[in-house]
Every structure is written in C-alpha cells, then in structure tokens.
Amino acid sequence: MMNIDVLSIFPEMFEGVFGHSILKKAAEKGAAEYNVVNFRDFADNKHQTVDDYPYGGGAGMVLKPQPIFDAVSDLKERAKSTSPRVILMCPQGERYTQKKAEELAREEHLIFICGHYEGYDERIREHVITDEISIGDYVLTGGELGAMVVIDSVVRLLPGVLGSEESHIQDSFSTGLLEHPHYTRPAEFRGLKVPDVLVSGNHKLIDEWRMKESLRRTLQRRPDLLEEAELTEQQKKWLEELIKLNE
Helix, strand or coil, X not given: CEEEEEECCCHHHHXXXXXCHHHHHHHHCCCEEEEEECHHHHCCCCCCCXXXXXXXXXXXXXXXXXXXHHHHHHHHHHHCCCCCEEEEEEEEEXXXXXXXXXXXXXXXXXXXXCCCCCEECHHHHHHCCCEEEECCCCCCCCCHHHHHHHHHHHHCCCCCCCCCCCCCCCCCCCCCCCCCCCCCCCCEECCEECCHHHHXXXXXXXXXXXXXXXXXXXXXXXXXXHHXXXXXXXXXXXXXXXXXXXX
C-alpha cells in the first residue's frame, strides 16, 4: 500500500478529490492511504503563523522553514519511513510527465508540500525535499491543485486500482505517443459511421489501425513527442508514409 501525506493550510480542499472516483476506490481496495495535515498545527507560535517577510525586502510573504521541517519529521516518524519522496509543488520544479508518474508509483511513501504566498524559505528546498515538480509553465495560487493532479496520475498506476491492468499502458504518453481515437455503439450515429476496420473482427488489422492513428495524431498534435519515442521498424515506416502524405 502507498502512503500519501499532504501538507497544506487548506486541507479541506482535498476532501472531494480523495472521496470520489478512482482515488476513493484505491483507498477502498487498500492500494493507497491518504492523510492531509494542516501544517499550521506545527507552528511554534501562538498565532500559528507559517509565513514571514522576506529578508532583503520585496513583495509577498515567504513560507517559514520551522513548520515544514517539524511536520515532515513527524510524518516520517509516524510512518516509520526513513526515505519517503518529499515533493514540493513549485513552478520552478521539473515539468511533470507520465514517466515521472510511473517513477513515483513505485514508491511506498510520498509527502507533498503545498505552499502559498510568494515562495519557500530556501532551506526547505535544500534540506527537506527530494523532488520539485511543476505541472506546467504557469502560476497557481497554491500547490494544492498541482498536488491533486500528481496524486491522481500516480494512484491510477498502482496495481489493482484500474478495472483493466492494460488501461494505463495504452494511455496517451505511456507509450510515448498520443492515444488512438475511440468509438462505441451505435456503429452509425446521425450519419456518422465508425471506421469499418473496427467492426471487422480482424484484430490484427484493428491493432494496425490503432497504431497508425496513434502515430497520425501524435504527428499532428505533438510532433515533439516523436523525437524521443522508441518506435519499431514497422512504426517508423508507417510514420514515413504519414509524413509524405502531409507534405
């Protein structure tokens, strides 16, 4: 089972996320356990202040090191975990990818730090965290929404969480390519038909169609992914054909 701790001054934001859909099912199946802690509870002052003015002046407030240091130490001690991944949600961090999700899904204990204000005291970065993650090149009010995104993407990869073990393997980005188009019943809707190959019953042709469409969609929408995708010789031939058709 994976233990997931979240440090936030707005713990109520996670109630709906952890209480529904796949994340709820993961907890019910014993694949993941969630714990959200208000790190104000660890502040060493009577007003539970967790931020202060930056040295050297400047706009905004900075998250103090003491509440975070003490909160993380407490979580490690409670979980008897000496080497959890301690993740700081930060716009300066590593851009989040499916590869990173797969890496984190192999861990037993994750601790997410969700800050607000102008930034973090640098000693938090240097001595507490193991990973800094950004979910995109933009700035959010706090780290909570980013942490939710990362947790969702990781938990769905845990064994037994999804209905089909093949589901996440075929997801966009898991193969290095965007996923192929999907269709369901009816075979014809308002004059719009499902591709004939999908109702042919020929699984070899269906697999080929799906791979070609995956390559086509990636070429059209995210050609940058093709630079690092590990393609078979057959896939390379299909890609060459698609590129010629688009010239």
